[in-house]
Amino acid sequence: MRPFFELLKKIIHTGIGKSRFLMASVGLGIAMLLILVAIQVHSNFNQLLYSAKNQNETADFLVINKKITNAIMGQSGKSAFTPEEIDRIKAQPFVQSFGLITSSRFKVVVQAPGDLHFATDMFFESVADSFLDVKNDDWKWNTGDRTIPIILPSDFLNLYNFGFSLSQDLPQISQETVKALPLQVVISNNITQEPFIGQVVGFSDRISSFLVPASFMSWANDKYGTTREAPTSRVIIKTPDPSNPTLVKFLEDNGYTTNLDKLKFSKTRLIVQTIVSVIGFFGLILLLFAMLVFSMFIQLIIASCKREIQLLVMLGTAPRQLKRYLLKQFVPLYIIIGCVCVLLLAGLQYMTAVVLAKHDMVVSIWPGPGVFAGTVLVLGLVYIVNLLTVSRYVNKES
Amino acid sequence: MQIQIQHLLPIPLKDKLLQRTSGIWNQDVSFSPGSFVKIKAPSGTGKTTLVHYLYHIRxxxxxxxxxxxxxWPSYNKNELATMRQQQISIIFQDLRLFEQLSAVENINLKRVMLPNPYCSPEKIREMAARLNVTHVLQQSSKTLSYGERQRIAIIRALSQPFQWLLMDEPFSHLDEENTRRAANLIAEECKARNAGFILTDLDDDQHFSYDVHYQL
Incomplete structure (x- = not known):
């Protein structure tokens, strides 16, 4: 077949419109690079988010409540979740586990011990233990115990230490001291009351509330509860990825709110995803145009050699020989373009990995399998489009 | 390989041809394999047309x-190509060489169209020597005289395997000596392949010992 193709080369000139062909090739290269970059950035992002090496506690707990707007101010019922709403939140794919935050339905007064002269009305909430970030052996309560373990929000102590105490000329208190202070807790239902000793066992960064064990809460609510069943107005969920845009959208759509700081990454991620999508999209558009130009180029070659092709066929050249010859003129170039693109991308990826490593972020120094799959896919597509064009026009002329 | 024609009539010449009697047009004719067939035809009676019909390009x-x-129409394009590479060869009246190729390249094009060529390059040189065109083999076919081109076209047709060779006034530009040499070569090559030929010409001739004569 080789000497025959050598002769065909002299008859069917593929040299016409070479600059156009070159431009289309560059276009194909850029298109392919854009598509591969989009694929690789996506894969890098996933690595940063989910790979074990970058695991900076991405699974996160979010306390969700309804946004208090002017419209529902003063109507406490409206800030509560209905059972249907709770079921819907539970059913969301991003919810790994779900817990209700139970609030107290009795009155709580807390007094500091000794001569600190500090007393305040308070409330308690409880949550299933699995949602707590404080692990302490004292965190348990059985009926009859006089001591209630309490978890305070870290922010609470910070507010006191850096806001209140400084301005009021009061001493700042360490976490250890607070844990050592026995608090006098009195719970009541306006008729009867019962004193307890409150023991702070830890500080929570996760849940901004005064927490007591669930066992105590149910016991106290039964015995001293003033209303029948308090509606749930706060829930806690565990989600593998708080930056998941669907989670953010779900919250927004339903007028729920949570610790927005935890969702901030989601915005960055959305922006990156958008940019990556746009890059990929441009890549696809460019690819489309490159294929169009290739098709037109093939058409041009065949049209300009119409008489030669007809005579070749007349002399007995099989259309499949012509097709194979024509494809052979283009396909090696495509493969070269593909290889160059993959090499370029590998270089870029290596550089990215090195730069990110300086910031303690680990991504693979090799392009992901998606890149190779993408290359094969794009080349396959270009080959098929060329094959169809060549077949169509050769059949037309032969 | 059997070639048969049944009530063949060219549409453009229909009225004219139906007014006269012909041994070919509108007849049932079967060309038996291996026979040397001469079709004599005055100008304008569709000589070239017949050859093109038999070769299936019209x-x-x-x-x-x-x-x-x-x-013929039941053959697809690739089958047709196989037929033209291995079963049936042709010398066109207008020769149809590629001007952008040299003489020897024109011959080789046909020779190497088959992955396993029928003739060796030495065989081609030998045929060229017998037809006195060795000296023009490397020349661009554009610069050849008509007689030289005709001989190149003959060699090209003989460089492939075939069962039938179609010839349309193959010696129109050759002198007597060259015609004799070409006819001998063609006869030899046909015999070597057990092949037949169909030759169309204007006049009677003694170039070959024909088995069958037809009047178009």
Missing amino acids: YDYTGTVLVNNRP
Whole structure:
């Protein structure tokens, strides 16, 4: 077949419109690079988010409540979740586990011990233990115990230490001291009351509330509860990825709110995803145009050699020989373009990995399998489009 | 390989041809394999048209051309190409060489169209020597005289395997000596392949010992 193709080369000139062909090739290269970059950035992002090496506690707990707007101010019922709403939140794919935050339905007064002269009305909430970030052996309560373990929000102590105490000329208190202070807790239902000793066992960064064990809460609510069943107005969920845009959208759509700081990454991620999508999209558009130009180029070659092709066929050249010859003129170039693109991308990826490593972020120094799959896919597509064009026009002329 | 024609009539010449009697047009004719067939035809009676019908590059006819008992149109393009590479060869009246190729390249094009060429390059040189065209083999076919081109076209047709060779006034530009040499070569090559030929010409001639004569 080789000497025959050598002769065909002299008859069917593929040299016409070479600059156009070159431009289309560059276009194909850029298109392919854009598509591969989009694929690789996506894969890098996933690595940063989910790979074990970058695991900076991405699974996160979010306390969700309804946004208090002017419209529902003063109507406490409206800030509560209905059972249907709770079921819907539970059913969301991003919810790994779900817990209700139970609030107290009795009155709580807390007094500091000794001569600190500090007393305040308070409330308690409880949550299933699995949602707590404080692990302490004292965190348990059985009926009859006089001591209630309490978890305070870290922010609470910070507010006191850096806001209140400084301005009021009061001493700042360490976490250890607070844990050592026995608090006098009195719970009541306006008729009867019962004193307890409150023991702070830890500080929570996760849940901004005064927490007591669930066992105590149910016991106290039964015995001293003033209303029948308090509606749930706060829930806690565990989600593998708080930056998941669907989670953010779900919250927004339903007028729920949570610790927005935890969702901030989601915005960055959305922006990156958008940019990556746009890059990929441009890549696809460019690819489309490159294929169009290739098709037109093939058409041009065949049209300009119409008489030669007809005579070749007349002399007995099989259309499949012509097709194979024509494809052979283009396909090696495509493969070269593909290889160059993959090499370029590998270089870029290596550089990215090195730069990110300086910031303690680990991504693979090799392009992901998606890149190779993408290359094969794009080349396959270009080959098929060329094959169809060549077949169509050769059949037309032969 | 069997070639048969049944009630073949070219559409453009229909009225004219129906007014006269012909041994070919509108007849049932079967060309038996291996026979040397001469078709004598005055100008304008469709000599070239007939050759093109038999080679299946013109289709404006009524009736049928059967090749191996199949009508030509039932062959697809790749089958047709195989036939033209291995079963049937042709010398066009207008020669149809590629001007952008040299003489020897024109011959080689046909020779190497088959992955396993029928003739060796030495065989081609030998045929060129017998037809006195060795000196022009490397020249661009554009610069050749018509007689030289005709001989190149003959060699090209003989460089492939075939069962039938179609010739349309193959010696129109050759002098007597060269015609004799070309005819001898063609006869030899046909015999070597057990092949037949169909030759069309204006006049009677003694170039070959024909088995069958037809009047178009």
